[in-house]
Amino acid sequence: MLNLKRVIGLAVTAALFVGMPVQANEVIKLATTTSTENSGLLKNLLPTFEAETGYKVQVIATGTGKALKLARQGDVDVVMTHAPAAEAKFVSEGYGRLPRGIMENDFVILGPKNDPAKIRPSDSAEAAFAKIAKSGAPFISRGDNSGTNMKELILWNKADVKPDFAGYTSVGQGMGKTLLMANELQGYTLSDRGTFVAYSGKIDLAVDFDGGKALANPYQIMLINAEKYPDLNHKGAKALSDWLISAEAQGMINNYKVQGEQLFKATYSE
Amino acid sequence: MNEGWLALTQQALSLLFSLDPEVWSIISVSFSVSFAALAITLLPSMVLGFLLAFSRFRGRWLITNLIQTLQSVPTVVIGLLVYLLLTRMGPLGDLKWLFTQKGMILGQMMICAPVLVAMSQAAFTSVDRRAWETSRTLGAPWYNAIWAVCRELKVPLLLAIIAAFSRILTEVGCSMMVGGNIAGVTRNIPTAIALETSKGDFAQAIALGLVLLVLALVLNFALGTLRGKAEPRSH
Numbered sequence: 001m002l003n004l005k006r007v008i009g010l011a012v013t014a015a016l017f018v019g020m021p022v023q024a025n026e027v028i029k030l031a032t033t034t035s036t037e038n039s040g041l042l043k044n045l046l047p048t049f050e051a052e053t054g055y056k057v058q059v060i061a062t063g064t065g066k067a068l069k070l071a072r073q074g075d076v077d078v079v080m081t082h083a084p085a086a087e088a089k090f091v092s093e094g095y096g097r098l099p100r101g102i103m104e105n106d107f108v109i110l111g112p113k114n115d116p117a118k119i120r121p122s123d124s125a126e127a128a129f130a131k132i133a134k135s136g137a138p139f140i141s142r143g144d145n146s147g148t149n150m151k152e153l154i155l156w157n158k159a160d161v162k163p164d165f166a167g168y169t170s171v172g173q174g175m176g177k178t179l180l181m182a183n184e185l186q187g188y189t190l191s192d193r194g195t196f197v198a199y200s201g202k203i204d205l206a207v208d209f210d211g212g213k214a215l216a217n218p219y220q221i222m223l224i225n226a227e228k229y230p231d232l233n234h235k236g237a238k239a240l241s242d243w244l245i246s247a248e249a250q251g252m253i254n255n256y257k258v259q260g261e262q263l264f265k266a267t268y269s270e
Numbered sequence: 271m272n273e274g275w276l277a278l279t280q281q282a283l284s285l286l287f288s289l290d291p292e293v294w295s296i297i298s299v300s301f302s303v304s305f306a307a308l309a310i311t312l313l314p315s316m317v318l319g320f321l322l323a324f325s326r327f328r329g330r331w332l333i334t335n336l337i338q339t340l341q342s343v344p345t346v347v348i349g350l351l352v353y354l355l356l357t358r359m360g361p362l363g364d365l366k367w368l369f370t371q372k373g374m375i376l377g378q379m380m381i382c383a384p385v386l387v388a389m390s391q392a393a394f395t396s397v398d399r400r401a402w403e404t405s406r407t408l409g410a411p412w413y414n415a416i417w418a419v420c421r422e423l424k425v426p427l428l429l430a431i432i433a434a435f436s437r438i439l440t441e442v443g444c445s446m447m448v449g450g451n452i453a454g455v456t457r458n459i460p461t462a463i464a465l466e467t468s469k470g471d472f473a474q475a476i477a478l479g480l481v482l483l484v485l486a487l488v489l490n491f492a493l494g495t496l497r498g499k500a501e502p503r504s505h
Contacts, residue, residue, distance in 0.1 A: 062468055069470035143453060145469045170453035172465035181450050184368050186357055 001152055028057045028236035031068075031076040031148055034174035035105075036219070037061035039194035039263055049243050057235050063146030063174070071095060071222070074229035077238035080221040082192075083147040083209065087220050096222040102244050103253050103264040104218040107151060108196055109209040110179070111137075111188040119188075119208045126159035128209040133161045133168075138187030142178050143170030147217070152190045152261050155214070179203055195264040218267065242270075281473035282480060292454075293477055294389050300458035303371055303449075304439045307378035312431065315383050319390030320416060324402065334391065340384035346443030352377040353447050369450035374458075379442040382434035389430030393423045425496050440482060 036042050037059060046057050060070065064081040071079040072095050079096070081087060090096040109128050111119065117135035122128035132139050141163065142149040156163045163170075171181055175195040182189040183203040196207070221244055223237050245248055250266035257263070285293050354360050356368040356376075369372040401422050405415040420427060442460035449456030451465060459478045466475040481499055 026288045066470045144465065169455075172453065172457070172461075172468075181369060266355055 005126075014145050016058055025233045025236060026055050028055050028078060028233055028240055029060065029076040030057050030078050030080060030240065031060045031062065031066075031070045032080040033064050033067060033082060034061050034176065035082070035192045036080065036150070038174065038176040039192075039198045040258060041194065041253070041256055041264060045244075045249060045252055049240065049249070049250065053239055053243070055239060057240065061174075063142070063144045063149065065145030065150075069225050074222075074224065074232060077233040078221065078223055078240055080219060081147060082217050082219045083150050083216060084220075086147075086150065087222065091222065095225055095227055095228065098238075098241065099220045099222045099244055100241060100268060101218050101220050102268050103266050104216060105193050105264045106210060106217050107148065107215040108193050108207045109188065110182065110191055110196060110205040111208040112186040113204060113206050115206075115208055117188065122209050125212060125214045126155050127211060129155050129159040130161055132188050133159070133165045136165070136167050138167040138169055138182075138185050139163075140178055140182040140185060140189040141170045142170065142175065143172045144174070146175070148175060148190060148192055149214075151217070155190070158214075179205070193198075194258075197258050197261050197263055201222045219264075278472050278476055280308045282476035285474060285477040290477075291389070294475060295454055296457055296459055296462045296478060297481055299371070299456065300439060300460075303374045303445075303458060304378060307375045307438055308382060308431070308435050310382045311379045311434075313384060315386035315421075316390045316427070319387045320394050320419075322354075322387070323394030324399075336370050337384050337387050337391075340425060343384075344443065345381055345441040346447065347378055348380050348445035349444035352380065352444065356448065368379040368448065369452060369456060371449070371456055374445055374456055377448045378438040378441070378467065381441060381444060382438045385434040385437055386430055389433060390427060393426035393430065394419065396426070397423055428496060429493065432493060436486065436489065439485070 005270060010244075021032050032042070038061075042059055046059070050056060060067070060076060062070075064086060067079050067081050067084075068086055069075075070076045071090070077087045080102075087096070087099060091099050107125075109119065109125060111117065111132075117132045117137045119128040119131045122131065141152060153163065167187065169185070169187065171178055173181070175191060178189060179191060179195065179199050180203065183205055185203075188208070189205075193210070196205075221241050223234065223241060224232055226232070226234050245268040250268055253264050253266040254262065322330060322337075352373065355362045355370065356365065356373050357363060365372075367376065397419055397437075401419050405418045406412070410418070440460060442464055445451075445456070445458055446461045446464065449458070449461065451457050451461040455481055457465070459482060463475045463478050466472065466478075
């Protein structure tokens with residue numbers, strides 16, 4: 001059934017569209033991790049991108065697991081995460097394309113200032129983890145499938161410890177909230193350095209172990225398969241990805257400081 | 271969506287009926303915390319409601335209005351208040367109750383008390399005062415007289431209890447803030463649903479949502495039956 005009203009309505013709408021200059025789809029939905037949001041990096045970068053291109057970026061900050069899931073389901077236009085294994089799978093299964101490493105920071109093992117588990121000094125991250133498990137001190141885990149949570153589980157695995165000892169506390173919260181909880185409970189936790197520095201004024205925890213390849217934390221931005229989801233804003237997504245690897249953005253990443261400390265190292269190379 | 275609704279619901283049901291330990295631990299945390307909060311608050315709140323309805327004293331009007339207002343304070347605000355009380359720097363920091371079930375119970379008590387007081391006050395106000403006066407003049411002690419009034423008011427008082435219970439059983443703001451959503455300890459139905467949704471795992475979230483839904487149905491049917499018994503049927 002075609003009714004006249006609808007036909008006229010459609011005709012008017014079409015006429016309006018033709019009469020207007022073609023507008024780029026201007027909203028870009030970016031799924032990313034809580035660490036880029038909590039550390040304030042995106043707030044620092046995105047306004048410049050928006051001013052230069054006219055796009056508006058809407059940030060959905062969640063854990064890496066959920067961010068990739070949103071991208072798989074075509075709920076967002078572009079995704080930026082930090083879990084190399086999960087990202088490789090995302091690309092190889094045909095959901096993601098054009099992965100670009102744009103920056104990295106590192107993970108740190110945090111604990112109470114008096115270091116009850118005596119993990120200073122340790123030979124490796126997993127050795128430090130083993131000491132925490134033995135000491136019975138609380139360990140606060142993100143427990144939310146985030147990139148940090150995945151990294152933590154890899155470390156337990158390397159340390160040959162099952163993460164179900166008495167002090168193991170899985171809280172299912174973002175990085176910032178987890179740091180506040182570790183502070184309240186005076187326990188150990190694994191954090192990205194960015195969020196830790198951003199929160200360092202609020203919490204009484206110290207870096208007990210850092211450095212080494214095992215704790216490197218690279219970030220990638222990936223576009224989403226256009227064949228699977230043709231209606232996403234692929235142009236905007238590509239523009240954002242291109243801008244993040246530009247000399248300007250890479251410089252801004254390197255220059256971004258919180259409490260006088262550089263949080264991220266720009267890493268893009270052709 | 272790469273997972274159909276049907277498949278998800280099937281997974282959810284199998285989680286419930288296979289007595290998945292994680293799901294049932296979440297359910298038991300929810301119920302034990304909320305029952306404890308309700309049990310501790312019930313009697314004092316009802317007594318206060320009774321006093322506000324039956325006695326006349328200066329400031330009664332003020333207290334009544336305050337409690338009415340407290341009923342509509344969002345649970346996250348109460349959560350914030352309890353968090354600030356219990357944090358290490360806070361006045362009750364030495365109790366070490368933050369991120370424990372005790373802290374959650376405290377928060378839920380503050381959420382359900384105003385509901386209980388306001389609704390029981392309304393119930394006591396509506397009752398015929400003669401029930402009270404008759405039993406007093408017959409020489410019954412005050413507590414027996416109160417009991418007589420309460421029997422008279424079975425339905426509205428039960429309504430108050432159920433309303434308060436459903437409010438604390440389903441609130442997420444305060445439980446998340448004060449309890450911290452710790453697996454197996456302070457993770458209850460609403461905070462678990464919030465977490466599973468944020469991970470993008472919907473099966474467990476649906477299973478827990480179903481529990482709340484069934485509970486709501488049971489409570490409402492029970493209430494309907496009660497009301498039906500209490501009211502004279504119109505022919």
